[in-house]
Amino acid sequence: MSVRFDSWGRVSRKPRAAADVADFRGTAPGSFLPFGNGRSYGDSCHNDQGRLLPMRPGAAISAFDPDTGLLTADAGVLLSEILATVMPYGYFLEVTPGTAQVTLGGAIANDVHGKNHHRRGTFGRSVVMFSLLGSDGVRKSCSPQSNAQLFNATIGGMGLTGIIEQATIRLMRVPSANVRQTAFRFSGIDGYFDAIDAIDASHEYSVAWIDQLARGGKLGRGVLMAGDHAEDGGPARPPSAPRLSVxxxxxxxxxxxxxxxAFNEMYYRRAPAQPLTGIVPWSSYFHPLDAITGWNRLYGPRGLFQHQSVYPSQNARETTVALIECAQRHGASSFLTVLKRFGDVPSPGLMSFPRPGFTLTLDFANSGERTLKMLDALDEIVMAAGGALNPYKDQRMSAAMFEASFPHWRQMEAMRDPAVLSDFWRRTAMVLEPAQRGANRPSAAE
Structure with a gap:
């Protein structure tokens, strides 16, 4: 069966072969890759030399205990479906990424982060246990106490250790899902860095929108939005169908x-000049673009590249400026430019992207070679700063950049299920260490 499974960046769009989980056992090396809901931007969710295992069909929530806040669900369940189940009981995800349209398995496999990393770390810290099926047919229960190495490799392991079948996660109690937000605009990048220490010390969430096109004394201007679950936020509406569509x-x-x-000027001017506090719907604070189905199509038929990096705090101000100026020199325009802090809360994941420092996300329409040259130049700035790139937002980082970002990748390769491979891993790790696979190589499930 040939089905179109595109990543969110839509740079590579072609029919891709699909298979059933029942076909997984005893397969040739690199034959399969689990596929969630296609919200990874690049090729970490592609395996064009093999087949994809769709995890969404039939996925369901099997248990939720309102007394303990523990929920068990199949890997293909969306985070939006989890929120719809737990919000009426006064619970919310401990960590939520910028979209709720990702699967539970995908959130674990990519160890996603949110606007409260400085407080709670990554999604992997909410994971209590999961069951993992290996291509040798062995099913293992993984937790910090049982099969701990496999547990750590699977969190942030991009689906390469086997098939996450079902997982139990911990939710957090909140007075309301809605957010008491304090927002204000800052006139340049110094305004953000001068304010962020106090903001993060007093708020659960924080994120800044940056006007990537502003120059001169306005360079790095933007809007900072800090938030906490509102004590008086009232009943929150559960996830609903998108209101708009492309x-x-x-x-x-x-x-x-x-x-x-024009958009940046309008958005900046609409933000308050002085901190303004009010209640905002949880959906608009955490997942604003979920209100528009297919918004990625606005980038045109050639798709988009997202560049997300993290770099140390000690040179963050200078690195942020260098990245913005680099994109400007190349004549590039980023629609969604986001800056936020990563804290020092450690992730259990061996290959997790977040680490202490600051993370800048930029989105660029694909203009071919010109865009690729700019992205390489951005990589050089990140590498010189001692930073890293996000693999599940990537479609083109070099093997050298990958190794600089993830020095422990060989430990991950040792835990990889031999039947599972992605295009991302094939063009990075497999280039660094040519295949020496054989029947004597142990499975991650052994």
């Missing part, structure tokens, strides 16, 4: 310099 891809990129200059 049903097809326009023939050209609609998010270009002209449209973004």
């Amino acid at each position: 049903p097809f891809s326009p023939p050209l990129n609609l998010l270009n310099r002209l449209t973004l200059t």
Whole structure:
């Protein structure tokens, strides 16, 4: 069966072969890769030389205990479906990424992060246990106490250790899912860094939107949005269907310099000049773009690249400026530019992307070679700063950049299920260490 399983970046769009989990056992090396809901931006969810295992069909929540806040669900369940179940009982995800349209298995496999990393770390810290099926047919229960090495390798392991079948996670009690937000605009990048220490010390969540096109004394201007679950936020509406839709891809990129200059000016001017506090719906604070189905199509038929990096705090101000100026020199326009802090709460994941410092995310329409050259230049800045790139947002980082970002990748390779491989791993890790696979190589499930 050939089905279109595109990643969110839509740079590589082609029919991809699908298979059933029943076909997984005893397969050839690199034959399979679990596929969630396609919200990874690049090729970490592709295996064009093999087949994909769709995890969404039939996925369900099997248990939720309102007394303990523990929930058990199949890996293909969406985070939005979990929220719809637990919110009426006064619970919320301890960590939620920028979209709720990711699967539970995907959130674990990518060890996603949210706007409260400085307080609670990554999604993997919420994971109590999961069952993992290996290609040798062995099913293992993994937790910090049982099969701990496999547990750590699977969290942030991009689906390469086997098939996460079902997982139990811990939810957190909240007075309301809605958010008491304090927002204000800052006129330049110094305004963000001068304020962020006090903001993060007093709020559960924080995130900043940056006007990537602003130059001179305005460079790095933006809007900082801090938040906490509101004590008086009232009943929150559960996840609902998107209100808007982009049903097809326009023939050209609609998010270009002209449209973004106007949008950025309007967004910046609408933000309060002084801190303003009020209640905002949880969905607009955590997942604003979930309200628009297919918003990624606005980048046009060639898709988009997202560049997300993390770099140390001691040189964060200078590195942020260097990245923004680099994109400007290359004539690139980023629609969604986000800056936030990563704290020092350790992740259990062996290959987790977040680490102490600051993370900058930029989105660029795919303009071919010109865009690729700019992304390489951005990588050089990140590497020189001692930083790293996010693998599940990537489609083109070099093997050298990957190794600099993840020096423990060989431990991950040793835990990889031999039947599972992704295009991302094939073009990074497998280039660094040519295949020496054989029947004597142990499975991650052994």
